[in-house]
Amino acid sequence: MLLKLGFILCILALIPIKSQSAVLSIDLGSEWLKVAVVNLKRGQPPISIAINEMSKRKSPNLVSYQSGIRLIGEESAGLIARYPDKVYAQIRDLIAKPYGFTKRKIDSFYLPYQLVEDSRGVAAIKFDDGEIYSLEEILAMIFDYALNLAEFHSKVAVKDAVISVPPYFGQAERKAVIQAAQLAGVNVLSLINEHSGAALQYGIDKKFANDSKYVVFYDMGASSTYAALVHFSAYDTKEYGKTVSANQFQVKDVVWNAELGGQDMELRLVEYFVDEFNKQLGNGVDVRTSPKAMAKLKKQVKRTKEILSANTMAPISVESIYDDRDFRSSISREKFEELCEDLWAKALVPLKEVLKNSGLTADKVSAVELIGGATRVPKLQAKLQEFLGRKELDKHLDADEATVLGAALHAANLSDGIKLNRKLGMIDGATYGYVMELHGVDLVENESTKQVLVPRMKKVPGKMFRSIIHQKDFEVSLSYESKDLMPPGVSSPIFAQYAVSGLANATERYASRNLSAPVKANLHFSLSRSGVLTLDRSEAVLEITEWVEVPKKNLTVDNSTTSANISVEASASANASAEAASGDSAEGNGNLQNNSSSDSSSIPGATEDNIAEVTEKKLKKRTFRVTLKVAEKISGPAMSFSEEYLSDAKRKLAELNKRDAERRRTAELKNDLEGYIYSTREKMESSGDVEKVSTNEERQSFIAKLEEVQDWLYMDGEDATAKEFEERLKMLKAIGEPIFFRMDELTARPLAIEQARRYLTEISEIVRGWETKKSWIPKERIEEVLSRADKFRKWLDEKQPEQDKIPASSVPVFTSEEVYDKLAHLQAEVAVVNKIQKPKPKIEKPVKNDTVDEKAENDSKTTSGTGEETSTDKEGSENADGNADSEAEAHDEL
Numbered sequence: 001m002l003l004k005l006g007f008i009l010c011i012l013a014l015i016p017i018k019s020q021s022a023v024l025s026i027d028l029g030s031e032w033l034k035v036a037v038v039n040l041k042r043g044q045p046p047i048s049i050a051i052n053e054m055s056k057r058k059s060p061n062l063v064s065y066q067s068g069i070r071l072i073g074e075e076s077a078g079l080i081a082r083y084p085d086k087v088y089a090q091i092r093d094l095i096a097k098p099y100g101f102t103k104r105k106i107d108s109f110y111l112p113y114q115l116v117e118d119s120r121g122v123a124a125i126k127f128d129d130g131e132i133y134s135l136e137e138i139l140a141m142i143f144d145y146a147l148n149l150a151e152f153h154s155k156v157a158v159k160d161a162v163i164s165v166p167p168y169f170g171q172a173e174r175k176a177v178i179q180a181a182q183l184a185g186v187n188v189l190s191l192i193n194e195h196s197g198a199a200l201q202y203g204i205d206k207k208f209a210n211d212s213k214y215v216v217f218y219d220m221g222a223s224s225t226y227a228a229l230v231h232f233s234a235y236d237t238k239e240y241g242k243t244v245s246a247n248q249f250q251v252k253d254v255v256w257n258a259e260l261g262g263q264d265m266e267l268r269l270v271e272y273f274v275d276e277f278n279k280q281l282g283n284g285v286d287v288r289t290s291p292k293a294m295a296k297l298k299k300q301v302k303r304t305k306e307i308l309s310a311n312t313m314a315p316i317s318v319e320s321i322y323d324d325r326d327f328r329s330s331i332s333r334e335k336f337e338e339l340c341e342d343l344w345a346k347a348l349v350p351l352k353e354v355l356k357n358s359g360l361t362a363d364k365v366s367a368v369e370l371i372g373g374a375t376r377v378p379k380l381q382a383k384l385q386e387f388l389g390r391k392e393l394d395k396h397l398d399a400d401e402a403t404v405l406g407a408a409l410h411a412a413n414l415s416d417g418i419k420l421n422r423k424l425g426m427i428d429g430a431t432y433g434y435v436m437e438l439h440g441v442d443l444v445e446n447e448s449t450k451q452v453l454v455p456r457m458k459k460v461p462g463k464m465f466r467s468i469i470h471q472k473d474f475e476v477s478l479s480y481e482s483k484d485l486m487p488p489g490v491s492s493p494i495f496a497q498y499a500v501s502g503l504a505n506a507t508e509r510y511a512s513r514n515l516s517a518p519v520k521a522n523l524h525f526s527l528s529r530s531g532v533l534t535l536d537r538s539e540a541v542l543e544i545t546e547w548v549e550v551p552k553k554n555l556t557v558d559n560s561t562t563s564a565n566i567s568v569e570a571s572a573s574a575n576a577s578a579e580a581a582s583g584d585s586a587e588g589n590g591n592l593q594n595n596s597s598s599d600s601s602s603i604p605g606a607t608e609d610n611i612a613e614v615t616e617k618k619l620k621k622r623t624f625r626v627t628l629k630v631a632e633k634i635s636g637p638a639m640s641f642s643e644e645y646l647s648d649a650k651r652k653l654a655e656l657n658k659r660d661a662e663r664r665r666t667a668e669l670k671n672d673l674e675g676y677i678y679s680t681r682e683k684m685e686s687s688g689d690v691e692k693v694s695t696n697e698e699r700q701s702f703i704a705k706l707e708e709v710q711d712w713l714y715m716d717g718e719d720a721t722a723k724e725f726e727e728r729l730k731m732l733k734a735i736g737e738p739i740f741f742r743m744d745e746l747t748a749r750p751l752a753i754e755q756a757r758r759y760l761t762e763i764s765e766i767v768r769g770w771e772t773k774k775s776w777i778p779k780e781r782i783e784e785v786l787s788r789a790d791k792f793r794k795w796l797d798e799k800q801p802e803q804d805k806i807p808a809s810s811v812p813v814f815t816s817e818e819v820y821d822k823l824a825h826l827q828a829e830v831a832v833v834n835k836i837q838k839p840k841p842k843i844e845k846p847v848k849n850d851t852v853d854e855k856a857e858n859d860s861k862t863t864s865g866t867g868e869e870t871s872t873d874k875e876g877s878e879n880a881d882g883n884a885d886s887e888a889e890a891h892d893e894l
């Protein structure tokens with residue numbers, strides 16, 4: 001572990017700009033959530049996994065809501081077997097899917113959730129208090145949990161995040177994840193495809209200058225499988241004037257099966273064992289109808305599968321699975337592999353296809369890196385080895401953490417406050433191709449109205465521009481390029497639709513002018529870093545040619561450069577105004593911008609020297625741009641939430657968070673009260689000193705109070721409020737604390753007095769020392785010290801007999817704390833006086849030979865300077881060597 005941290009430390013020298021910048025990355029898996037934090041604190045590794053409240057490096061991706069108590073992550077995992085209908089799993093795989101798909105999916109997993117179809121046609125879940133939550137809201141709870149883990153880990157506020165998503169996430173899924181994160185208050189720097197995260201983590205510590213290569217990342221997680229082909233290379237670039245080699249990777253292709261993963265193997269085992277148990281039960285009973293039984297079985301089957309990865313035989317044991325009956329059985333690895341026979345073949349398909357598409361043979365691929373939990377299954381590894389013709393597969397990456405660590409690197413790269421010393425360029429592509437289609441009156445729908453806007457694997461992010469000749473308002477729809485390659489569950493290829501208006505009006509307004517070109521509409525699209533495609537804006541372009549009066553220009557030289565110079569200026573200003581117009585949507589109301597383009601009537605060959613104040617008529621081409629109104633009008637899974645919906649959802653989530661915080665505080669206070677009662681009763685009974693410092697009545701009344709509160713705690717106190725616990729604890733402490741204080745003082749006070757008296761005797765020795773060895777110390781200062789010591793002694797002499805007179809059960813005359821306080825003051829003063837320096841006698845310097853002196857000084861300076869520099873250099877290089885070593889070792893470990 002230490003080695004690994006050291007390794008990460010050395011490859012990343014992070015230079016802080018802001019004092020406390022921290023960013024996080026979230027690997028949103030189907031079953032597990034992993035969180036990493038990039039934090040710039042001295043003495044801490046810059047990138048680390050945020051462990052959860054159980055000190056685990058990954059948390060179950062679960063939310064439960066049961067009897068008004070919401071639990072997230074680790075805490076809700078314990079409830080699955082008891083409340084299978086109230087622990088919500090698989091949220092990532094259900095988000096932004098059509099209702100029917102979600103319903104089928106949860107049925108196949110025997111998850112008895114109460115689904116409700118919302119206005120988008122997407123499933124929402126009804127909690128047991130009747131409140132309906134969208135899957136985005138549930139995912140927001142998980143993101144909130146991730147934020148808390150990150151903040152708890154890094155001890156600073158963290159909001160900026162990169163979130164990893166599977167490559168097959170389409171437009172609706174990506175938008176839903178971003179919206180869910182926003183609901184949780186996460187500022188999404190970007191989404192990142194899982195394979196890019198892994199590729200980043202793989203490449204960040206490597207050099208590809210003379211070693212460009214292809215690597216396949218093969219990932220089988222709980223619910224999906226993919227193979228991504230990535231090319232790592234280097235190119236030369238200039239940095240501070242020097243040519244340096246920069247590393248980069250480009251994702252060439254990725255092929256997936258979004259419905260094949262470790263869960264499918266588990267389901268095979270579940271079905272097998274259910275059949276066996278049904279047979280044991282007889283009477284035609286089917287345990288599949290009991291969600292609780294299925295939940296219990298599913299939980300145990302996970303263990304069985306894990307055991308089979310390392311053993312040839314594994315047991316299964318489920319207590320009281322159904323009707324108070326236990327289920328015990330076992331299965332051999334052979335049988336398990338037979339049950340999953342068809343899955344092994346399917347698992348190879350993404351790898352085969354990604355190689356086939358690229359035209360590469362397996363031996364041209366330098367490494368096939370395995371990631372994802374399900375790649376630990378021996379049979380799968382054997383199949384992959386067989387296909388690749390290799391003895392060993394590459395496991396240089398941490399199968400669980402590669403993606404989240406790579407995503408953290410990306411987050412650091414995107415944040416303003418953190419600079420990465422190691423650079424790795426990342427080029428990922430759109431995992432789907434997208435087409436644009438135009439609809440509208442008078443639009444002849446042909447090849448020009450439907451065209452590919454983003455070819456598959458086109459570099460992300462990017463901007464696209466299209467211009468159409470049209471005069472009426474129209475609509476633009478965006479859809480997946482191929483109906484055969486759409487995100488799982490998606491039934492309609494169209495994911496976005498926009499109404500573009502204002503074009504007809506603009507055309508009409510300019511109808512009387514001399515249009516020199518047909519009216520055009522420009523469309524500006526963008527494909528965001530997260531892979532979300534949108535139509536950002538649109539404007540009408542009207543070109544008019546008119547005669548206008550212009551002042552004549554002074555043309556001095558008969559040279560073609562003259563007109564060239566003029567036209568350069570003219571078009572430069574046209575560009576500037578075009579930009580101004582496009583940035584401002586208020587331009588649509590007839591307040592038009594004149595973008596005069598190049599002067600069509602520059603007079604070549606003009607030789608006149610001096611024709612000032614004279615105008616001439618010129619035929620000018622002017623371009624007007626009118627911003628068009630773009631309204632998103634899609635309904636369905638990809639629809640964005642309205643502002644009202646979002647603010648309402650935020651309020652709901654904040655309310656739940658508040659209730660959680662109250663619940664935690666109540667539990668804490670209850671725990672404090674319980675703990676206080678137990679420890680106090682024990683102290684009262686076991687310590688003989690209690691009797692010395694308290695009266696009989698006092699003790700009896702206190703014990704009675706303790707018993708009373710204890711009884712209350714287990715009766716009415718079971719569901720009491722935080723305030724009630726707090727009040728009772730305060731009341732008990734008001735009685736108990738003075739007793740225990742007196743008890744502590746029984747030993748603490750005499751000890752303090754002893755120390756004080758010892759010091760008071762030492763003082764005379766110290767003063768004697770000053771008088772002999774530090775004669776320069778002023779007499780007054782010594783007098784002051786002695787007087788203070790004397791006062792302290794008198795105070796003790798007076799208080800001590802007073803205290804001795806009263807019983808130990810009374811309020812003490814003085815406390816050990818007072819004694820220590822006075823002692824500390826005295827000691828501080830002694831220290832100050834002790835430090836008084838001997839005044840320095842003025843020594844007259846002998847006149848030296850200046851020339852010689854100066855030279856000598858200079859010499860010594862330079863030598864010592866160089867000496868230091870050399871030694872730092874050495875240290876640096878030694879460090880680098882040491883790092884290289886640990887790098888190699890870390891890899892061995894992995």
Ligand SMILES: *[C@@H]1O[C@H](CO)[C@@H](O)[C@H](O)[C@H]1NC(C)=O
Pocket residue numbers: 207209210245
């Ligand atoms: C790459 O190879 C060239 C010549 O073979 C060599 O000069 C250069 O130093 C190498 N670069 C790296 C980074 O190894």
Ligand SMILES: *[C@@H]1O[C@H](CO)[C@@H](O)[C@H](O)[C@H]1NC(C)=O
Pocket residue numbers: 200409410413414424425426427
């Ligand atoms: C980091 O940022 C640079 C500059 O924007 C970019 O070229 C590079 O691809 C980024 N790399 C990663 C891993 O995000």
Ligand SMILES: *[C@@H]1O[C@H](CO)[C@@H](O)[C@H](O)[C@H]1NC(C)=O
Pocket residue numbers: 442443444446447448449
């Ligand atoms: C498509 O139709 C438009 C008229 O709306 C026409 O101008 C264009 O030439 C057509 N394109 C093709 C490829 O047929």
Ligand SMILES: *[C@@H]1O[C@H](CO)[C@@H](O)[C@H](O)[C@H]1NC(C)=O
Pocket residue numbers: 501502505
């Ligand atoms: C066209 O302009 C008129 C008035 O100038 C306005 O009332 C109307 O709403 C506009 N139509 C569109 C589609 O913008």
Ligand SMILES: *[C@@H]1O[C@H](CO)[C@@H](O)[C@H](O)[C@H]1NC(C)=O
Pocket residue numbers: 514516545546547
């Ligand atoms: C209209 O534009 C054409 C060139 O496109 C020009 O020849 C003509 O003179 C213009 N007419 C008017 C009235 O401006």
Ligand SMILES: *[C@@H]1O[C@H](CO)[C@@H](O)[C@H](O)[C@H]1NC(C)=O
Pocket residue numbers: 557558559560561
């Ligand atoms: C005209 O421009 C050319 C270059 O474009 C230049 O070489 C020449 O000297 C110029 N003539 C005069 C008269 O300035």
Ligand SMILES: *[C@@H]1O[C@H](CO)[C@@H](O)[C@H](O)[C@H]1NC(C)=O
Pocket residue numbers: 557559561562565
């Ligand atoms: C054209 O512009 C360039 C740069 O602005 C300038 O150096 C040159 O003298 C100009 N030529 C004439 C003929 O004005």
Ligand SMILES: *[C@@H]1O[C@H](CO)[C@@H](O)[C@H](O)[C@H]1NC(C)=O
Pocket residue numbers: 552554609610611612613
């Ligand atoms: C034209 O040039 C002459 C001198 O060359 C100058 O006096 C006059 O002001 C100029 N006119 C304009 C409009 O720039």
Ligand SMILES: *[C@@H]1O[C@H](CO)[C@@H](O)[C@H](O)[C@H]1NC(C)=O
Pocket residue numbers: 849850851852
């Ligand atoms: C200083 O020393 C140099 C040589 O060491 C000598 O020539 C010079 O006379 C000396 N100057 C004085 C002022 O002593």
